[in-house]
Amino acid sequence: MRKLAFLITAVLLFVDTEAQNLKFTKKDGVLFFSAYGKQLVGFQYAIHYPPAGVDSFYRRSGYIHPVNTPHGQVLTEINPADHYHHYGVWNPWTKVLYEGKEYDLWNLADRKGFVRFESFSKIHEGKKEAAFTAKLQHIVNTGSKENFQEKMIMTEYQSIIFYLPGKNTNEYFFDLDIELVPATDSPVILKEYSYGGLGWRATKQWNKNNSTVLTSEGLDRKKADGSTAKWVLAEGSLGNDRGGMIWFAHPQNYNYPEPLRVWPEDSNGDGDVFINFSPTKNKDWVLEPGKKYKLRYRIIVYNGTYADKSRVDKIYEQYATNAVKNN
Numbered sequence: 225m226r227k228l229a230f231l232i233t234a235v236l237l238f239v240d241t242e243a244q245n246l247k248f249t250k251k252d253g254v255l256f257f258s259a260y261g262k263q264l265v266g267f268q269y270a271i272h273y274p275p276a277g278v279d280s281f282y283r284r285s286g287y288i289h290p291v292n293t294p295h296g297q298v299l300t301e302i303n304p305a306d307h308y309h310h311y312g313v314w315n316p317w318t319k320v321l322y323e324g325k326e327y328d329l330w331n332l333a334d335r336k337g338f339v340r341f342e343s344f345s346k347i348h349e350g351k352k353e354a355a356f357t358a359k360l361q362h363i364v365n366t367g368s369k370e371n372f373q374e375k376m377i378m379t380e381y382q383s384i385i386f387y388l389p390g391k392n393t394n395e396y397f398f399d400l401d402i403e404l405v406p407a408t409d410s411p412v413i414l415k416e417y418s419y420g421g422l423g424w425r426a427t428k429q430w431n432k433n434n435s436t437v438l439t440s441e442g443l444d445r446k447k448a449d450g451s452t453a454k455w456v457l458a459e460g461s462l463g464n465d466r467g468g469m470i471w472f473a474h475p476q477n478y479n480y481p482e483p484l485r486v487w488p489e490d491s492n493g494d495g496d497v498f499i500n501f502s503p504t505k506n507k508d509w510v511l512e513p514g515k516k517y518k519l520r521y522r523i524i525v526y527n528g529t530y531a532d533k534s535r536v537d538k539i540y541e542q543y544a545t546n547a548v549k550n551n
Contacts, residue, residue, distance in 0.1 A: 245351065246258075246352075246353065247259075247349060247354070248347060248349060248354060253268060254267065255267045255356065257384075259386070259396065260391055262292075263292060264291075264292050264294075265288060265292065265384075266288070267287075267356070267384070268285055268288075268341075270285060271285045271341075278308055279308075282309055282332050284309070284311050286380075289311060290312065291312065291469065293462065294389070294525070297465065298427055299427050300312035300426070300427065301425045302425070307425070308332075310425035313422070315382070315423070316329040316420070317329055317420045319504075320337070322377050322411075326415070327365070329364070334369065336365050337364040338363055339361065340361050341360055341361075344356055344358055345359065354386045355384060355385040355386065357383040358383075359379065359380070359381055360380040360381075361378075361407075362377055362379070362407075363375065363377075377406065377408060378405065379404075380404055381405070383401040384398055384400055387399075394528050395526035395527070395528075396524075396525055397523060398522075399522050400520070401521075402518065403516055404511055406515070410513060411513060413508055413511070414508065414510075414511065415504065416506060418505060419485040419500050419502050420500075420502050422501045423498065426458060426460075426498065426499065427460075427462070429460070429463075430460040430461070430496070430497045431495040431496065432445075432490070433495070435458065435468075436457075436459055437499070439457070440455045440456070440540065446489065448486040449485060450484070452482060452484070454472070454480075458497055459526075467527040469525050470530060471499070471501060474519070474521065474544075474547050477503065477520060478509055478517070478519065479504070479509070483501075486499055501521070
């Protein structure tokens, strides 16, 4: 009996240890995802305010930051002095037509609109994957710059699924599924504009001399902007280390392969890195009331180097095949 009790205890301890491999914790308004005790990705659900002395309208909630490499380096940046409205990995729209008036929910200075977090649902910790869904509100200002009158015109659901990495691996990945739903009886028209949608403001450690951009079409930073791509990669030096992210676009996304906004090598003088999958860069997207619209991405985060097109192409083809099969 004593031996049996020991075996049962050992099994329970093993199950408990396995269950702790993937974990969510909340701290200071951020929902953190961890694997094997390493904090990897944060989702900011509380309102974050810009630095002291900066217009408080640059506040924001409902975005991803930080995104850490497996070695612990941060790949995202928020509130850089050149663009206080940049928030890690985030998904606002720049030129929005609603009931005959244009709004901007990306650039916050003109107070035309913003996006904020509402609630979480479906927070789940499993043995092989962990996931949550965040509900966001897209708000426009129907008043004036001095007298803000808010109206919610669209609901966004961001579902993020994290997968258990190998314990000693130099990479991990997660899926980001975005669902857009008009909130009233009027359509929301995402107008053609040079940027908008899923953006990534990269770490301030990177510049034109120590980072690399590569797309599925084999284009580098000099030629990537305005092109279309199935995937885009940015990586660079992180002290004595190296790392980056690869973004895969789902084959059934609107305007696939998606147009890119990639900052040029002289951005802000030294070549700060900004990457954006922008499906409305070259055409409008009309979102009709009563319908749901999806954008889906897979994001690989890694240390080391991945800047080998044939290698990433093979991984992408596996993703794309399974993504369509499991749709």
